[in-house]
Amino acid sequence: MYSMLKLGFEERIATLTLSRPEKRNAISRVLMEELLEALQAVEQSPAQVLILSAEGKAFCAGMDLEDLRALTEQSSEENLRHSQLIATLFRALYRFPKMTIAAVNGAAIAGGAGIATLCDFTLASTAATFGFTEVRIGFLPAIVSSFLVRQVGDKHARDLLLTGRIISADEAYRMGLVNEVVEAMHLEAGARRLAEQLLENSPASLRATKALLRSYAGDGLERELELGLEANAEMRKTKDFQEGVRSFLERRKPRWSE
Numbered sequence: 001m002y003s004m005l006k007l008g009f010e011e012r013i014a015t016l017t018l019s020r021p022e023k024r025n026a027i028s029r030v031l032m033e034e035l036l037e038a039l040q041a042v043e044q045s046p047a048q049v050l051i052l053s054a055e056g057k058a059f060c061a062g063m064d065l066e067d068l069r070a071l072t073e074q075s076s077e078e079n080l081r082h083s084q085l086i087a088t089l090f091r092a093l094y095r096f097p098k099m100t101i102a103a104v105n106g107a108a109i110a111g112g113a114g115i116a117t118l119c120d121f122t123l124a125s126t127a128a129t130f131g132f133t134e135v136r137i138g139f140l141p142a143i144v145s146s147f148l149v150r151q152v153g154d155k156h157a158r159d160l161l162l163t164g165r166i167i168s169a170d171e172a173y174r175m176g177l178v179n180e181v182v183e184a185m186h187l188e189a190g191a192r193r194l195a196e197q198l199l200e201n202s203p204a205s206l207r208a209t210k211a212l213l214r215s216y217a218g219d220g221l222e223r224e225l226e227l228g229l230e231a232n233a234e235m236r237k238t239k240d241f242q243e244g245v246r247s248f249l250e251r252r253k254p255r256w257s258e
Contacts, residue, residue, distance in 0.1 A: 004031045006055075007038050013195050014047035021056025026064040027111045029082070032089050035115075039092050048203050049195040050096070052119060053103040053188070059128065060112025065249060071236060072245050083232040086111065087143050087225055093118040094147065095214060097207050099198045103191040104128040105184065109166070114144040117151060117177050120210070123191055124169035125184040130177060131166035138244025138254065140235040142228035146221055152176045 001007075006017040016038050018025040025031075042050050054060060063071075071079065093100065093115065102119035106127055113130045116122055124130075132148070134141040141148075141161050149157045152175045160167070160175075172178040182190045198206065235241055239257040247254035 002034045002038065004028070005034050005038055007041065009045060009047055012046065012048045012199055013192075014042045014045060014050045016042065016050060016052050018052075018054035018060060021054075021058075023064060024058035024061035024107070025054045025056065025112070026061050026067075027115075028064040028067045029085065031064075032085050035089055036092055039096060043097065047098065048206075049099040049101065049198050051101045051103060051191045051195060052115070053191070054105055056106070058106040058112075059102075059104045059108040060115055061107050062110035062112050062133065068245055069249060072242050074236075076233060076237065079236045080229065080233040083143065083229045086232075087229055090114055090118055090143055090147065091225070097210060099195070099206060099210075101191050101194055103187050104130075104169075104178075105187060107131075107166075109133055110139075110141070111144070114147065118147060121180075121194060122178045123180050123182060123187060123194070124172060124178045125187045126169055126181060127184050128169040128172075128178075128181075129166050130169075130172045131164065132160045133164040133166070135162065136164045136244070137248045138235075138238065138240035138242075138256070140232055142232040142235070143225060146224040146228060150217070150221075 004018070004020050006019045008015045018031070020026065020031065071082065074082070100119040101121045101123065102116045104116045104122060104124040107129050108116040109131045110133050113132055116130070132141045132144065145157065145161055148160065156175045169178060169181045173181050180190065243256065244254050
């Protein structure tokens with residue numbers, strides 16, 4: 001059914017596993033479409049908690065190289081549609097009515113960091129790392145920035161988004177991106193333990209509480225996402241984006257236009 005994911009159900013817990021270990025679970029258009037389809041399947045199922053994890057050494061290493069290369073050749077309309085797909089996935093995770101737990105086993109970079117931290121709970125192994133590295137390749141962390149500011153505050157968001165640095169699981173915990181850091185061997189058990197704890201609560205109360213928390217963002221989040229979509233599509237037209245992607249693919253330092 002899925003080419004890049006594995007979806008399973010055990011009583012009231014759904015497990016969704018990114019399954020591209022040879023590509024470090026990088027984000028492609030197909031992966032995003034499959035994630036949206038799987039989220040819909042979980043929403044329609046009897047499961048009350050979703051655990052999101054990944055195979056291999058990385059949780060999600062950002063954009064797939066082939067998709068990244070293709071972005072430099074797309075029209076403005078195509079780039080806007082691609083940005084809209086990313087925004088749709090992030091919205092779906094943020095608004096998902098059931099409980100979500102990300103079990104982050106390794107690197108969660110750029111869009112991968114967004115997927116990991118938009119879940120209700122983010123558990124990280126001691127080997128996990130996080131980074132919003134878009135500025136390193138002349139890109140713009142436009143869509144994830146709205147969520148990130150709400151999670152960690154303005155100063156931490158500026159730090160992560162403007163430096164593009166990679167941080168450890170412990171630093172992510174101190175910033176508020178991660179709920180708990182555990183040894184790698186205990187990551188799956190920790191996610192299961194948390195899921196079982198959530199299942200002791202009233203499902204109706206959990207759904208209502210999540211809906212209430214989402215409502216606090218109001219229309220502001222939607223306005224910010226629309227601004228982000230426009231900025232994202234515009235940035236893809238720039239010389240710095242073209243050079244940043246080329247230098248990344250060619251494994252060399254970029255030569256910026258300014």
